[in-house]
Structures are given as C-alpha cells and as structure tokens.
Amino acid sequence: MIFNSVVFLIFLPIAFAIYWLLGKKSLKVQNIYLLIISYFFYGCWDWRFLFLIAASSLIDYYVAIGIKNAQSKLLKKRFVAISLAMNLGLLGFFKYFNFFADSLVDLFNVVGFQADYVTLNIILPVGISFYTFQTLSYTLDVYKEKIEPSDSMIQFFAYVSFFPQLVAGPIERATNLLPQFQKKREFSYDKAADGMRQMLWGFFKKVVVADNCAVFVDQAFNDPSLSSSGELFVAMIFFAFQLYGDFAGYSDIAIGSARLFGFDLKQNFAFPYFARDIAEFYRRWHMSLTNWFKDYVYFPLGGSRVGLDKKIRNVFIIYLISGFWHGANWTFIMWGFLNALYYVPLMLFKRNRRNLEIVAANSFFPSLREGYAILETFIITCFIRVFFRANTIEDAFIYIQRIFSFEGSSFGNLDKVSIAVISFMLLVEWFNRTKLHGLAIENKPLVVRWGAYVSIFLMILFFGKASDSFIYFQF
Amino acid sequence: MKKYLYKSFIFLFICFAILNFIMLRYGGNIDYFYNKFTTPKAKSMIIGDSRSMQGIQPAVMNKYLKNEGYTLPVFNYSFTIAQAPIGPLYTKSILKKLDASVKNGVFIISVTPWMLGSNNDNDNSKGEFHEADSPPHNMHFVNMNPNYEYLLKNLNYFHFKALFRKKSTMHKDGWLEESNLPDSEAVFKHWKSIQKGLFANMDREKKVSSYRLKSLDTLVKKLNTHGEVYLVRMPIDQDMLELEKKFYENFDTDISDLAKENNVPFLNITKDIDKKFETYDGHHLDKYGGKDFTKYLCELIIKNKT
Numbered sequence: 041m042i043f044n045s046v047v048f049l050i051f052l053p054i055a056f057a058i059y060w061l062l063g064k065k066s067l068k069v070q071n072i073y074l075l076i077i078s079y080f081f082y083g084c085w086d087w088r089f090l091f092l093i094a095a096s097s098l099i100d101y102y103v104a105i106g107i108k109n110a111q112s113k114l115l116k117k118r119f120v121a122i123s124l125a126m127n128l129g130l131l132g133f134f135k136y137f138n139f140f141a142d143s144l145v146d147l148f149n150v151v152g153f154q155a156d157y158v159t160l161n162i163i164l165p166v167g168i169s170f171y172t173f174q175t176l177s178y179t180l181d182v183y184k185e186k187i188e189p190s191d192s193m194i195q196f197f198a199y200v201s202f203f204p205q206l207v208a209g210p211i212e213r214a215t216n217l218l219p220q221f222q223k224k225r226e227f228s229y230d231k232a233a234d235g236m237r238q239m240l241w242g243f244f245k246k247v248v249v250a251d252n253c254a255v256f257v258d259q260a261f262n263d264p265s266l267s268s269s270g271e272l273f274v275a276m277i278f279f280a281f282q283l284y285g286d287f288a289g290y291s292d293i294a295i296g297s298a299r300l301f302g303f304d305l306k307q308n309f310a311f312p313y314f315a316r317d318i319a320e321f322y323r324r325w326h327m328s329l330t331n332w333f334k335d336y337v338y339f340p341l342g343g344s345r346v347g348l349d350k351k352i353r354n355v356f357i358i359y360l361i362s363g364f365w366h367g368a369n370w371t372f373i374m375w376g377f378l379n380a381l382y383y384v385p386l387m388l389f390k391r392n393r394r395n396l397e398i399v400a401a402n403s404f405f406p407s408l409r410e411g412y413a414i415l416e417t418f419i420i421t422c423f424i425r426v427f428f429r430a431n432t433i434e435d436a437f438i439y440i441q442r443i444f445s446f447e448g449s450s451f452g453n454l455d456k457v458s459i460a461v462i463s464f465m466l467l468v469e470w471f472n473r474t475k476l477h478g479l480a481i482e483n484k485p486l487v488v489r490w491g492a493y494v495s496i497f498l499m500i501l502f503f504g505k506a507s508d509s510f511i512y513f514q515f
Numbered sequence: 516m517k518k519y520l521y522k523s524f525i526f527l528f529i530c531f532a533i534l535n536f537i538m539l540r541y542g543g544n545i546d547y548f549y550n551k552f553t554t555p556k557a558k559s560m561i562i563g564d565s566r567s568m569q570g571i572q573p574a575v576m577n578k579y580l581k582n583e584g585y586t587l588p589v590f591n592y593s594f595t596i597a598q599a600p601i602g603p604l605y606t607k608s609i610l611k612k613l614d615a616s617v618k619n620g621v622f623i624i625s626v627t628p629w630m631l632g633s634n635n636d637n638d639n640s641k642g643e644f645h646e647a648d649s650p651p652h653n654m655h656f657v658n659m660n661p662n663y664e665y666l667l668k669n670l671n672y673f674h675f676k677a678l679f680r681k682k683s684t685m686h687k688d689g690w691l692e693e694s695n696l697p698d699s700e701a702v703f704k705h706w707k708s709i710q711k712g713l714f715a716n717m718d719r720e721k722k723v724s725s726y727r728l729k730s731l732d733t734l735v736k737k738l739n740t741h742g743e744v745y746l747v748r749m750p751i752d753q754d755m756l757e758l759e760k761k762f763y764e765n766f767d768t769d770i771s772d773l774a775k776e777n778n779v780p781f782l783n784i785t786k787d788i789d790k791k792f793e794t795y796d797g798h799h800l801d802k803y804g805g806k807d808f809t810k811y812l813c814e815l816i817i818k819n820k821t
C-alpha cells in the first residue's frame with residue numbers, strides 16, 4: 041500500500057477512527073492495534089517479508105535485554121555484534137549480494153581469471169534500509185545506555201513496524217519514538233489538524249511537483265542523445281525537484297499520518313534548497329539519515345576532533361557509506377564521493393558550521409550574497425545528482441558532457457505546469473521556512489487557511505499525476 | 516475530537532462537492548470512458564475498440580435508423596484494444612450494460628484482427644486475460660451517475676487538467692469526439708508512424724486467440740436474441756491493413772464463416788475500395804470521416820435488414 045493511492049485514503053480514516061475508539065481503553069490495546077495495522081500496511085506490498093521484519097524485531101528485542109543483563113563489557117559487545125551481524129547481514133544479502141558478486145567477477149576478469157556471473161533473483165524488501173537502521177540504532181543506544189531496553193515485546197514490535205515511517209523513513213531513533221509507545225496517547229486537536237496540513241502539503245509535493253517533473257526527467261535521462269543541452273540542463277534541475285517532492289513529500293505524509301495517531305516524528309527535511317553551502321544542505325536534507333551516520337559512524341570515528349587527515353578521511357567515509365546505503369551501484373558511490381569532495385574545502389576553511397540558522401531568519405529577503413550562495417549550492421548539488429539518477433557512471437559523464445556541448449540551443453517543450461508548481465512550492469516554503477513544514481499556517485486567518493487547503497486540493501486534482509511508487513522505495 | 520471531526524468533515528465535504536460538480540458537469544472531458552458508466556442501460560449498442568469508439572456516431576445512427584423499427588437510442592460501448600478486446604470479460608460487461616428487456620435492438624460489433632489477439636504469455640483457456648484489471652471489467656456498476664466506483668477504481672484514468680483544453684469529449688451516447696486533428700501532412704504522417712509502431716509492437720507481443728474467436732461467436736449468439744447483429748470491419752489505410760493481414764491472415768475468412776454460421780451480415784468496408792473515409796492517423800476515422808462512415812453504415816444496415 042502506498043500513500044498516493046485510493047486504498048491508503050480509505051485505509052487511513054478507518055484505521056484512525058478505530059484507533060481512537062479502541063484507544064480509549066488502554067495503552068496495550070493502542071499498541072496491539074498499531075502493530076496489526078502496520079503489518080497489514082506492509083503486508084499489502086508483500087506479506088512474505090513480514091517475517092523478515094518480525095525476525096529482525098525479535099532478535100533486537102532480545103539482544104537489547106541481553107545487553108542490559110550482561111555482566112561484562114565483552115558480553116555486551118558480543119550482543120551488539122549479533123545485532124550488527126544480523127541487521128547488516130540482512131541488508132547485505134537482500135541489497136548488495138548481486139552488486140558484490142558482479143563486482144568480484146569483474147575484478148577477476150580484469151586480472152585475467154575467467155569467472156562466471158552468479159547472481160540471484162533477489163527481491164529487495166521495501167523499507168529494509170530504513171527499518172534495519174532503526175533497529176540497529178536501538179541496540180546501539182541500549183549499549184551506550186542512552187535508553188533502557190523495552191520490556192514489552194508489543195511496544196517494541198509496534199515501534200519497529202510503525203506504518204507511517206516503515207517503508208521510507210524518517211529513520212526514527214528509539215530515544216525519540218519508543219518512549220511514545222510507552223505512554224498512552226491522548227487525542228490532540230492541534231496535533232491532528234497540523235498533521236492533516238502536513239499530509240496535504242506532502243501529497244501536493246508528491247503528486248503535483250514530483251510526478252509532473254518525472255515525465256520530463258525520465259525522457260531526458262533515458263536517452264540524453266535525443267535531448268538538446270538546454271533540455272538536459274532543465275531536466276537536471278527538474279530532477280532536483282522531483283527527488284525533493286517525492287521524498288520530502290513522503291516524509292510529510294508520514295509525519296502527518298503519525299501525528300493523527302498522536303506521535304511526533306522528527307523533521308526529515310528542513311527546506312534544503314534554501315541552504316547556502318553543502319554542509320547546511322545535508323543538515324537539512326534527509327536529516328534522519330544524516331544524523332544517524334553522524335551519531336553512529338562519524339562520531340565513533342572521531343568526528344572532527346581528530347587530526348586533519350583523519351577528519352578528511354571521516355568525511356569521505358561518511359559520504360561514501362551514505363552513497364552505498366542508497367543503492368548497490370557505483371553511481372551512488374560516485375555521488376557520495378563527489379559530495380565529500382565538495383564538502384572537504386568547507387571543512388578545511390572551517391566554514392562548515394557557518395550557516396546553522398535558516399537563511400534570512402530575521403528578514404524576508406536574503407542578501408545578494410546569500411542568494412548567490414543558495415543558487416551556487418543548488419546548481420552544484422544538481423550536477424552531482426546526475427550521478428545519482430544516471431544508470432551508470434559513464435551515462436552520467438555523457439549527460440554532463442552533452443550539457444556543456446551546447447548542442448541544440450532550445451530548452452525544448454518546457455512543461456509550464458511543472459515550472460508553475462515548482463515556483464508555487466518554493467514560494468510557500470520560503471514563507472514558512474522557519475516552521476516545521478511548508479504548510480504550517482495554523483496562525484493565519486481562517487480565510488487564508490481554508491483558501492490554501494481548497495487551492496491545494498484543486499491543484500492536486502487538476503495537476504496531479506498518478507505514479508505507483510516513491511523513489512526512495514528502492515533504497 | 517468533535518472539533519477535529521467537524522472541520523475534517525467540512526473540508527471533505529468541500530472537496531466532495533467540487534469533485535461531484537466536475538464529474539457531473541464535465542465527466543466527458545476529464546476521462547475517455549467515465550461517461551460509459553454513467554448513462555442508462557443501452558437499448559442498441561456499438562461494440563469494439565478505439566476505431567469504433569471514435570468512428571461510429573450513435574447520433575447519426577439514431578437519425579438514419581429511427582424509422583427502421585429498431586429499439587433506439589444506440590449507445591457506443593466501445594473501448595480500446597488494450598482494455599476491451601473480444602472475450603468473455605467484455606461480453607460480460609456488454610450484457611451488464613444492455614437493457615435485457617430489448618428484443619429488437621441493433622448491435623454493431625466492430626471487428627479487427629487485434630481485437631482477437633492475446634498476449635503471448637497469456638493462456639486464455641486458463642482465464643489469463645491482459646485486460647482483466649481494466650475498465651470495464653473491474654466495474655460492477657455501469658449505469659450510475661455520478662459513478663464513484665469508477666473514480667475509486669480507475670482514478671489513474673482521469674485527467675482533470677483536460678477540462679481546460681476540452682480537445683476530446685466523450686459524449687453521453689458513448690461517442691468519443693476527438694477535436695485534436697493534424698494541422699499538416701507532416702503531423703498526419705508522424706501520427707501514422709506512431710500507429711504503425713504500435714501495430715508492429717502488437718504483432719510481436721500478441722498472437723491470434725482461437726479462444727477469443729469462440730467468445731465472439733458466443734457474443735453474437737447472445738446479442739442475436741436481443742435484436743440484429745452486424746459484424747463490421749471498418750476502413751483503414753491500405754498499409755495499415757497490410758499489417759493486420761500479416762498478424763491474422765485468415766481474418767476475413769474466419770469472420771465470414773462465423774457470420775454465416777450465425778446468420779448475421781459481415782460488412783467488410785475495407786473491401787469497398789471506392790469508398791474513402793478520412794482518418795487522422797491512418798487508423799482512426801476523424802469526426803468528419805466518422806460521420807460519413809456512420810451514414811454509409813446505416814445505408815448498408817437498411818439494405819441488409821432482415
């Protein structure tokens with residue numbers, strides 16, 4: 041079941057109504073019910089992989105108790121190792137087996153050995169990259185004594201499989217989400233109303249912005265030789281908005297849905313396209329993943345409190361792993377590498393923590409300098425993203441090369457709808473850039489609020505496109 | 516909670532009212548097929564693919580056949596090759612749309628070789644049909660206005676944006692009026708090449724299905740009990756016809772045999788070489804060619820009337 045489907049629009053209100061009817065009884069009933077509907081939600085995609093989530097949850101549940109009860113540091117570490125091996129093993133098998141098998145054979149062939157390709161027809165379970173990281177963070181936090189292990193299997197299972205964020209995040213830490221499963225939720229009007237607003241905005245970003253841009257982007261990336269330089273440039277820009285609309289839209293719907301059930305998930309996107317440098321950009325883009333890597337990889341490696349050479353090494357490690365997390369393809373690794381390359385100079389000149397606040401926090405317009413910095417960051421990240429979108433590294437180079445060949449001067453048959461909806465989205469988000477989401481307009485007059493709701497509904501109706509997936513489902 | 520439910524209800528009500536208004540007022544502009552399921556049960560029918568959906572105009576038929584003793588009006592219940600080829604599923608839907616009390620209707624079944632094709636990997640005898648999940652087969656209610664079942668099950672088919680352009684209109688009688696016509700010979704050639712490409716793809720991906728041919732026989736037999744049935748092969752450009760021949764060489768013979776067996780006429784207009792009707796892509800009659808063709812078809816029906 042995906043968010044932008046009629047089935048979900050039927051499922052959600054029914055699930056919501058029963059939840060609050062049953063929820064009056066007890067916390068246990070609330071959690072059991074959430075567990076059932078979450079498994080149902082995931083099972084609609086492929087019920088067989090429910091066993092995988094259940095197994096992952098079960099092992100981490102007992103591992104965490106083991107860590108807590110272990111008398112020695114060594115034993116605690118062994119429990120952590122079990123969790124790491126199990127979670128990364130699952131991820132490795134389902135996501136990376138074919139990549140490693142292929143790469144190894146390629147390597148053998150390069151050095152002169154003949155080897156046969158052995159690849160398996162492995163289906164990637166949707167959301168595996170997200171929920172394995174979520175359960176991993178739980179055992180690591182228990183090990184670091186940041187959180188007590190859960191004493192209720194139902195609570196823990198419901199936390200791992202919580203349907204709004206199960207498939208594509210945000211990757212919720214146990215420290216934030218698990219305690220919310222340990223306390224009976226009470227209905228809050230403000231929370232639910234804001235959740236609805238965020239969901240509406242998420243739907244707009246997904247079906248109007250992302251899915252309209254996708255048409256132009258797919259055409260250009262499928263065969264760049266058929267497009268002019270101008271068209272390829274525009275498609276590259278559109279891809280940035282497609283990706284943002286798709287993923288940030290998903291996050292908005294997820295966070296909004298969770299709020300309807302009384303939960304607060306962490307913000308996952310904080311208006312990244314207003315970032316003034318790459319460091320700020322990644323502090324605002326897919327924040328739950330950035331923070332995960334920061335806390336569980338970057339800091340343990342020493343972070344920035346080590347010598348310069350190690351600092352640089354750490355940055356490269358983080359970005360390369362992040363690239364690899366996105367997919368078993370060299371294009372993602374290249375994408376990670378280029379991000380690191382773009383980031384390192386900032387760090388060397390100690391400018392990576394210069395822009396911690398949102399741009400123009402105290403004024404409406406940014407300064408010229410800020411405007412230029414935003415544009416520069418955006419354009420460079422767009423070029424780097426060509427590697428993210430292309431099928432192979434070679435294709436990405438051909439794509440960029442063709443942009444700079446200036447062949448065919450036109451921008452092609454530019455889709456005016458896409459340009460209009462992107463502009464609208466940027467404008468609305470600029471107005472609300474200090475808020476938690478683009479449609480946080482709870483303090484505006486009634487006419488403005490309801491005008492916005494109805495206008496967005498109309499835009500979804502008239503300009504929305506139907507797609508049957510989200511980009512981040514593949515990761 | 517009450518406040519939340521109240522406000523949510525207001526919002527949903529506004530959305531619902533807007534949607535309702537658009538569906539009722541502009542249903543024929545926002546979806547090619549929606550109006551097929553919002554109209555009353557049919558007395559007489561045109562059955563077929565996109566060719567007959569655009570090329571046979573019920574209004575023209577009603578005008579020319581009004582004194583011939585048929586139970587009218589005629590409703591065009593044609594879809595596309597992808598959605599509704601001849602087969603048990605289409606037959607089921609046709610019978611659902613048909614007013615079962617009619618005994619003297621007129622039924623035009625537009626037949627083409629592609630209408631009898633099945634995907635290479637489908638085994639029809641095991642109930643495998645590529646069209647199974649599409650409308651009209653996923654529709655339980657075929658005469659409800661507004662039709663929310665269609666909205667819920669086939670939301671992907673809607674193009675609300677099309678309301679602003681109104682280039683295509685699905686009339687209440689089931690005829691699809693296409694106003695987006697080629698404005699030059701070059702555009703016509705380009706569109707025709709696209710159609711040829713589609714034919715070539717279908718030739719690769721499909722095979723002639725004897726199961727569908729049997730199903731056509733069943734359909735003719737069933738409709739025969741409700742009135743007069745005419746099997747019609749509509750005109751197309753000669754080079755497109757060659758592609759059809761390549762796919763199904765014995766098509767004319769098989770349909771002729773089936774027609775004889777059921778004692779119904781087979782009006783093969785592709786053989787009327789002196790008759791030329793305008794298409795906009797070599798395949799689909801444009802609205803002017805369609806009007807001339809429908810008139811000609813009525814003349815043939817009157818001539819063949821039993």
